[in-house]
Amino acid sequence: MEDLILFEKKGNIGHITLNRPKVYNSFNRAMALAMQEALDTCNKDPKIRAIYLTGAGKAFCAGQDLQEVIAADGPALTTILTEHYNPIIVRLRAIEKPVICAINGVAAGAGANIALACDITIAGESASFIQAFSKIGLIPDSGGTYTLPRLIGWQKASALMMLGEKVSATDAERMGMIYKVCSDAELEDTAMGIAQKLANMPTIGLGLTKRALNASFTGGLESQLMLEDELQTKAGKTEDYAEGVQAFLEKRKPAFKGK
Numbered sequence: 001m002e003d004l005i006l007f008e009k010k011g012n013i014g015h016i017t018l019n020r021p022k023v024y025n026s027f028n029r030a031m032a033l034a035m036q037e038a039l040d041t042c043n044k045d046p047k048i049r050a051i052y053l054t055g056a057g058k059a060f061c062a063g064q065d066l067q068e069v070i071a072a073d074g075p076a077l078t079t080i081l082t083e084h085y086n087p088i089i090v091r092l093r094a095i096e097k098p099v100i101c102a103i104n105g106v107a108a109g110a111g112a113n114i115a116l117a118c119d120i121t122i123a124g125e126s127a128s129f130i131q132a133f134s135k136i137g138l139i140p141d142s143g144g145t146y147t148l149p150r151l152i153g154w155q156k157a158s159a160l161m162m163l164g165e166k167v168s169a170t171d172a173e174r175m176g177m178i179y180k181v182c183s184d185a186e187l188e189d190t191a192m193g194i195a196q197k198l199a200n201m202p203t204i205g206l207g208l209t210k211r212a213l214n215a216s217f218t219g220g221l222e223s224q225l226m227l228e229d230e231l232q233t234k235a236g237k238t239e240d241y242a243e244g245v246q247a248f249l250e251k252r253k254p255a256f257k258g259k
Helices: 029-044 066-070 077-094 110-117 132-136 144-152 154-163 169-174 184-199 203-216 221-235 239-249
Strands: 005-010 013-018 050-055 059-061 099-103 106-108 120-124 128-130 166-168 180-182
Touching (some): 005 029, 013 029, 013 184, 029 077, 050 184, 059 099, 059 110, 077 110, 099 110, 099 184, 106 110, 110 128, 120 169, 128 169, 132 154, 169 180, 203 221
Parallel strands (some): 013 050, 099 120, 120 180
Antiparallel strands (some): 005 013
């Protein structure tokens, strides 16, 4: 059977590719569980210091495979959320390593919201995003109702979710939905370049930054200041902090080890 998720270690980067190109990388149960497994592998391997996520073929991910849903023995919607997508979103945010997402085509439904849950999302110029849920009478899931309004604002998020309008990569960058758009030909090199840069940076410090950003969604200013104090103290005890300071004083490039 064809691997539904392609996973490869490329140096200190965990490279994950959604691999159902004939159905635009739409998720079925097996693919969702395989992605969770790949993310767990990246999380547990100390030699992996950044994660790169993309799709095979012409699409990033078209969301849920509806053929699975309507099958007589198909999973219920609650199963799809609690066992497939929610665990993926939780992993993407909980893994204290940067996750870089390269959008190589359409990102629809759950596929769009998985992309938005990553730390840095880059899209090729022909890519697009669509909150397709309203077109079949469902609500946005996979954390979309949480992440999208925080990225682009309440009004824009409401309109895109209710109207189900397609957003071009250029417009997605303009409204702050993603970090950057580049030419299709440059997408992999650009995204992998960022992944490699991050993989060579102080991994613990980046992970603690991610933890602080996660907390900022729900906490107030005073609690955030207290958390910054706590996490800064932890960062200050790392080998990479000591190396960074020493390299600065010696006016040389630091050699971070992710420790």
